[in-house]
Amino acid sequence: xxxxxxxxxxETDGPGPLPxxxxxxxxxxxxxxxxxxxxxxxxxxxxxxxxKVVASFDVDSLLDYRSRxxxxxxxxxRWESYDDPAILLYRLTDREGQTYYLLTGxxxxxxxxxxxEALRELIATLGITLTASAHGIxxxxxxxxxxxxxxxxxxxxxxxxSESPFGRVQVPASIGALLELRLGxxxxxxxxxxxxxxxxxxxAEWAEGALAALxxxxxxxxxxxxxxxxxxxxxVNTREIARELADNPEAGQLVxxxxxxxxxxxxxxxxxxxxxTEAGELPSADQLGAEFEEFLRNRPTP
Numbered sequence: 001x002x003x004x005x006x007x008x009x010x011e012t013d014g015p016g017p018l019p020x021x022x023x024x025x026x027x028x029x030x031x032x033x034x035x036x037x038x039x040x041x042x043x044x045x046x047x048x049x050x051x052k053v054v055a056s057f058d059v060d061s062l063l064d065y066r067s068r069x070x071x072x073x074x075x076x077x078r079w080e081s082y083d084d085p086a087i088l089l090y091r092l093t094d095r096e097g098q099t100y101y102l103l104t105g106x107x108x109x110x111x112x113x114x115x116x117e118a119l120r121e122l123i124a125t126l127g128i129t130l131t132a133s134a135h136g137i138x139x140x141x142x143x144x145x146x147x148x149x150x151x152x153x154x155x156x157x158x159x160x161x162s163e164s165p166f167g168r169v170q171v172p173a174s175i176g177a178l179l180e181l182r183l184g185x186x187x188x189x190x191x192x193x194x195x196x197x198x199x200x201x202x203x204a205e206w207a208e209g210a211l212a213a214l215x216x217x218x219x220x221x222x223x224x225x226x227x228x229x230x231x232x233x234x235x236v237n238t239r240e241i242a243r244e245l246a247d248n249p250e251a252g253q254l255v256x257x258x259x260x261x262x263x264x265x266x267x268x269x270x271x272x273x274x275x276x277t278e279a280g281e282l283p284s285a286d287q288l289g290a291e292f293e294e295f296l297r298n299r300p301t302p
Contacts, residue, residue, distance in 0.1 A: 006058075008089075008122070017125075021127035021128065022098065022099035022129065023128070026179065027133065029106045034137055034195075036136070037135055037136035041134060041230075044214070044226075046092075050092075051092050053089070054090065054091045056087065056088050057087035057108075059105070061111060062108035062111060062115060095225070100223055101128060116182050119179060123188065131179065131191075132191050132220065133193070135174075136195045136197040137197065138198075139196040147208060147212035149212065150162075150165065150196070151193055154180060154183055158220065159191055198255075200251065214230060
């Protein structure tokens with residue numbers, strides 16, 4: 001494997017940036033990101049501060065341009081612009097002046113292990129203390145009830161008493177999941193959040209889910225991140241969904257059925273679950289995996 005250091009470069013003067021300890025938020029485009037949770041959250045954080053690019057990655061070594069071609073604009077008789085992809089590591093500060101980092105861009109197609117080794121180098125160089133990620137997964141839940149999520153971590157102490165509706169399942173790998181695994185193997189802290197997105201909003205932007213992810217990251221990391229704009233956006237988004245459902249009786253009936261299922265299960269129980277009306281009716285791990293695989297088979301090609 002080529003040395004990981006050659007996969008990135010520091011966008012600063014001198015040999016490299018000075019260490020500034022903080023949390024790293026990884027919001028690379030995931031293979032599955034229902035509700036566009038990552039993109040919405042990353043855009044919100046970058047718009048609310050004065051982000052500084054600390055490092056950039058060699059995308060020509062990491063991306064398969066033929067599988068997801070960047071956009072270009074043709075105007076009348078000439079090529080006007082090219083939307084060149086970039087994987088960038090930003091340094092930001094929260095509302096209390098605490099440093100944190102944000103990694104954004106498309107998920108690499110190639111050299112996953114080398115890319116992760118490069119990230120581990122950056123984590124050590126910059127003094128990063130915790131790595132966190134979030135993305136959306138499709139679930140049979142209504143958008144009118146509290147947002148559910150599945151938390152996971154390299155050490156259970158990082159996520160407290162969070163419980164998961166999943167047992168042991170096998171799913172396609174992602175760069176974020178592999179990064180968390182490798183961090184745990186090397187004794188570093190990492191955690192992730194899978195936001196439960198209503199399956200009928202999978203291809204849409206669900207700001208309420210992104211807001212739930214933001215609030216959970218604040219709770220788990222101690223960062224004081226801005227949320228005002230995202231709260232407003234979530235309110236607008238929710239009203240838009242309500243208008244669309246009002247114009248589509250069949251979709252409204254689907255949501256009503258999901259609400260009844262959710263409420264029936266929650267009644268009399270002390271912990272949340274979003275999957276069934278009785279404990280005996282909870283889907284098995286194999287059933288959950290089958291439903292997830294069916295979703296993946298039906299995904300449009302990027």
